[in-house]
Amino acid sequence: KAGVTQTPRYLIKTRGQQVTLSCSPISGHRSVSWYQQTPGQGLQFLFEYFSETQRNKGNFPGRFSGRQFSNSRSEMNVSTLELGDSALYLCASSLEGGAATNYGYTFGSGTRLTVV
Amino acid sequence: GEDVEQSLFLSVREGDSSVINCTYTDSSSTYLYWYKQEPGAGLQLLTYIFSNMDMKQDQRLTVLLNKKDKHLSLRIADTQTGDSAIYFCAESLRDSGGYQKVTFGTGTKLQVIP
Numbered sequence: 001k002a003g004v005t006q007t008p009r010y011l012i013k014t015r016g017q018q019v020t021l022s023c024s025p026i027s028g029h030r031s032v033s034w035y036q037q038t039p040g041q042g043l044q045f046l047f048e049y050f051s052e053t054q055r056n057k058g059n060f061p062g063r064f065s066g067r068q069f070s071n072s073r074s075e076m077n078v079s080t081l082e083l084g085d086s087a088l089y090l091c092a093s094s095l096e097g098g099a100a101t102n103y104g105y106t107f108g109s110g111t112r113l114t115v116v
Numbered sequence: 117g118e119d120v121e122q123s124l125f126l127s128v129r130e131g132d133s134s135v136i137n138c139t140y141t142d143s144s145s146t147y148l149y150w151y152k153q154e155p156g157a158g159l160q161l162l163t164y165i166f167s168n169m170d171m172k173q174d175q176r177l178t179v180l181l182n183k184k185d186k187h188l189s190l191r192i193a194d195t196q197t198g199d200s201a202i203y204f205c206a207e208s209l210r211d212s213g214g215y216q217k218v219t220f221g222t223g224t225k226l227q228v229i230p
Contacts, residue, residue: 004158033218043204043220055215090158104149104206105218107158 002027004093004108012114018079021111025072025093031055032074033105034066037088046089049074050096078113086115120207120221127227134192136224138205143183145207146216150179150190153202153223162190162203192226200228 005024013019025032033056034046045058049068066076072093078085092105121139128134140148146167151159165172165179165188172179178191188205205221 035220042222045217045219048215048217056211056213056217092159104147104151104161104164105159107151107160109156109158 004091004106006089006091006108006111008111009109010112010114012116013081015081015083015115017081018077019081019113020075020077021089021091021113023074023076023091023093023108025074025091026106029093029095029106030072031094031096032068032072033092033094034074034076035090035092036060037090037110038086043090046076081115083115086113088112120205120219122203122205122221122224124222125225125227127229128195129229130195130197132195134190134195134199134226134228136190136192136203136205136226138188138190138221140186140188140205140207140221141219142207142209143186145209147208148179148181148188149206149208149218150177150188151204151206151220153204155201159204195226195228197228197230200226202226 007022031050033048036044047066048056052068063079068074088110090110091108094105149164150162152162153159163174163177165181176193180189202223202225204223208216208218211217
């Protein structure tokens with residue numbers, strides 16, 4: 001059973017550019033959540049998608065957006081990149097969303113974004 | 117408080133027990149989790165405990181839950197160098213929209229000294 005796949009693994013972008021990150025959840029999982037991980041702020045929740053609908057959103061500016069496709073694959077987009085957006089972006093999938101089960105989340109290995 | 121809190125760092129000798137502590141935010145949390153993150157990797161679910169339990173043991177791992185104090189701990193028996201990682205506790209609770217939302221702690225970096 002394939003795990004959660006995130007692409008690309010590493011990315012270097014310039015301030016002002018935009019970026020799109022991709023996440024393929026475990027087969028059969030309908031929920032995809034995105035987290036930003038930085039040394040200073042820890043894991044910050046970005047948003048959750050369930051059956052192509054955004055079901056929950058964290059406290060991030062509108063430059064951060066996402067979507068989910070009918071096959072449950074999800075993308076997140078960051079526009080007008082800032083230096084502070086440099087982080088590890090983690091995607092997590094779960095069966096029903098919110099991980100309120102004993103299964104919890106299954107995480108991908110993340111995309112390391114560096115903004116220069 | 118609004119944050120799930122953990123101490124930042126723990127150092128133990130190989131073979132000793134490690135105890136990682138966590139204070140969570142909401143006594144109505146349904147599930148509480150412990151995740152492990154190794155360098156360059158995502159988070160891996162180690163174990164969980166349902167809110168109506170006080171203790172759960174899973175091989176070398178023991179989870180203790182004190183709902184009154186909103187305190188969660190993870191004990192690793194016979195700690196090995198391969199246990200060196202960052203450990204995150206997390207709580208799952210229902211938000212105002214009726215959906216379960218997971219909040220992670222700040223993470224505790226465990227260093228195992230050979």
